[in-house]
Amino acid sequence: MTAFQDPAYAPGPIFHYRACRLSNLRPHRSSYAIPAPEEVMKAQPITLSETARLELEHWMETASPDEQVRARCILLAAAGARNNAISEIVNLSQQAVGKWRKRYADMGLEGIKEPRRGRLPKFDVDAIEQVVSLRFARECASGPGESWSIRKLAATSGMSFRTVQKIVKAAAATER
Template identity: 30%
Template sequence: MEKKIGRPAYKVVLSDNDRKFLEGVIRATTSPQSHVTRAKIALGAADGLSHEEIVELSGVSSFTVSKWRKRFSLFGVSVLSDAPRSGTPRIHDDDKIAEIIRLTTTTEPKNATQWSTTEMARVAGVSQSTVSRIWRTFGLKPHLIEYYNISNDPNFTSKVRDVVGLYLNPPEAALVLCVDEKTQIQALDRTQPVLPMTPFVPERQTHDYIRHGTTNLYAALDTASGKVITQTTTAHRAVEFISFLDLIDKEIPKDLEVHLIMDNYVTHKTDTVRKWNLEHERFHFHFTPTYSSWMNLVERWFSELTTKMLQRSTHKSEKQLIAAITKWTETWNENPRPFRWHKTADEIFKSMEKYLGPFTK
């Protein structure tokens, strides 16, 4: 008896531009998860994977894979974000859509650094609404830009593993402290009184202000408890940093080892600081990679201080500013909130691949 053969799978054929676009959808952190899944289905089908392999790759049901494989086969990548609908047939074919995507992602207009819907419509010979619809469908936003800064530290990987190891697996009988300084905090006062918030009217301040001096704030954040040791100074030289280290030494019980995570600022690495470290054997210095302040959790605490107190407060003198910082810190320490680190070193390296390609660790 002859074996019954199932319905043949729909064949998906992708151009080079289609493939680049779908791979971009998968890499982009802003892509909706549904788009990422559908892009994987299309690429898997085009690469000749079996139906079962695509199901495993995409993590969705067999029915969903069949549905989207058919749509990509019949209508191309233009159906990524929506199913084909009944009604008026579309005016522009896949080539025109691909051209608009190519122009948007690989070229610039003559009179600007990024495309507008008006300019793209003029160059591509379509309506402005068509450009808007295509950009929206494929998640293209020429007016937006993301900033990044990749460390050039030759010891980047070892430093990342060292610091992350302290966060995720802190040593026993030891404290892990994140240390840094927030410099040149200004005591600012508005030129006219601040008008309080009223129903339907927000708090109002003048745009201009008067400066009444500055201060520098050293902080050491206990990663386990969230408590903070602070000291304000008039300058931020090595001598002030050593004074702050002496304060930490005084505050921490003598039977505990102390691991300090800090950045590569020059005052952290002077000969006098190294000498101090040699004389205090229980202190261990760990440096974050260059351009990687995001790895120091005390920056999170500085952000809390800035947004919840410094940003909108007014101070008529440097003394008043220091008193306000001290009071805010004391209140924080009454009910501290530790900042938890979640990413492993390998996860950090993986996230860098969208900027650097495959990352060699």
């Protein structure tokens, strides 16, 4: 026998077991608004141009795994598959499939590309290329026969010693 069924446990006249049930606190199902059939969201229709189809098929081979899944979602949607079928095939939720479908319909290929994460680079590509070209140049500006040291490169370019060191190390690794 539980405490609610024991007549000796009656805490007072205000407490009643039936009043504490959640079903008594929620409105009845009939009072919820049921949307009309035309108000129910429909999946975004997807039509692919030939160039977009080729690009997505190329992504299936070369892109990151996340982008491959997105490309497959869009290709299946263009073939006429429903979101629930696509979600089972690519192992995503129906909401995720709908999100990528909508983003592709709104923004095209840019909508499903991998977003850039992290801090933006402090130095642009031109500055990095200048440091690399100076480092591997035969002669230093200060005199003939001298080579560019990391410290001279840092002073000339306005970058820190450590930044120039990282750039030179990465460039030397790619040249090998």
